[in-house]
Amino acid sequence: MVTGPGGVATIIAACSLLVIAIAISYAVIRIGRLVDEAKASLKTLTDEAAPLIHESTRTVELVNSPLESFARITKNVEDVTTKVADATTGFMDKSGPAVKVAGALISAAGMSKSRSKKKKKAE
Structure with missing residues (x-):
């Protein structure tokens, strides 16, 4: 049997260590389950x-095509536009007098239209 105050203290210390060991074991088991989950x-x-990443990649490929x-x-249209602009600029530079004559003819045609409209209104 336990005799004296030292024996009682030993029993209390042993019980305390048992409770601490059970608490630590419980915590380790819970952490193990958490890691498994x-x-x-x-x-x-x-x-x-x-699969989601694979589908996203496929969608991007389908959009890129x-x-x-x-x-x-767009590149072809840009090339054609550049060529037309160059040709027009070249024509304007080389045919300056022809463009002036064409402008004068267009103005004259416009004036003759306005004269014929005035004659029709006067009648």
């Missing part, structure tokens, strides 16, 4: 994200 969640997330065609068409 986190691992399962991460695996599920990874399994679901991989028409955009590339549009870029080629």
